[in-house]
Structure formats: structure tokens, C-alpha cells
Amino acid sequence: MKRRGGEDLRMKYLEASPLNYWGAKMKKTILFSKKVAETIIAIPTSSAASERAWSIFDHIHSERRNRLSVEKVEMLAYIYINYGTIQREEIDLARRQSCPESVD
Known part of the structure; x- marks a missing residue:
């Protein structure tokens, strides 16, 4: 057959x-x-991509920026996620948030 x-x-x-x-x-x-x-x-085959996305959303929704609209949060998350692809380097979100002048 x-x-x-x-x-x-x-x-x-x-x-x-x-x-x-x-x-x-x-x-x-x-x-x-x-x-x-x-x-x-x-759909990613592991939970790593989802965990990374939630971590980025958590970083964006800090106490100083919790009034952002959904569209702005999605735009910022898109930029954070794709920045490493463009620049070929990872973003250290904890370091950037605590000491932004040391990352540049």
C-alpha cells in the first residue's frame, strides 16, 4: 500500500x-x-525560551515602569529578545538594571 x-x-x-x-x-x-x-x-521544544521571555517581561515590569501599555511592553520585550541576535551578545538584565552605566 x-x-x-x-x-x-x-x-x-x-x-x-x-x-x-x-x-x-x-x-x-x-x-x-x-x-x-x-x-x-x-512552539519551543524546551521551557528555556519561555522562561527567558517571562524573565524579560518581569524585567520590563519593574516598579518604575509598571504603567506601560501592553503594546509598549511587547515592543520592549521584542527588542530585548532580538537584541542579542543582532549584536551577537547576551544582555545581562540584572547588571543593566542595577548599574546601567557599566553595561555600555
Whole structure:
């Protein structure tokens, strides 16, 4: 019994990421399945990313800045999370909060 797609489809998407596979396979059939697959594939496999995000949100919601809007908090968290990717260095949040002049 031959599976759907078979060997030809498997060889076509052998080097593709799972997200690209689902995007190409479900583009014509069910858009909802593609969105569900994107959401599931985006979930981190460990809790480290979630813990890092919560730590950043906790840092942003300090006593001095607890009146920020949700949009501003999300924007600041996005900047903190992606800063290390751009600069290729980690941010020491505790050091930056206690002694900001020593980090620059």
C-alpha cells in the first residue's frame, strides 16, 4: 500500500524545513491546517525560551515602569529578545538594571 505522496514527494521535500513542507502541501487544500502546523512548529521544544521571555517581561515590569501599555511592553520585550541576535551578545538584565552605566 502506497502512502499519500510516496517516494517522489519525500525526495522533493527531503531538505525542506517542516514549515516549508506544510506550507507547500497545504497551500492548495486546507489553509487552517497550515496555520495550525505553523503554530505547532513554532512552539519551543524546551521551557528555556519561555522562561527567558517571562524573565524579560518581569524585567520590563519593574516598579518604575509598571504603567506601560501592553503594546509598549511587547515592543520592549521584542527588542530585548532580538537584541542579542543582532549584536551577537547576551544582555545581562540584572547588571543593566542595577548599574546601567557599566553595561555600555
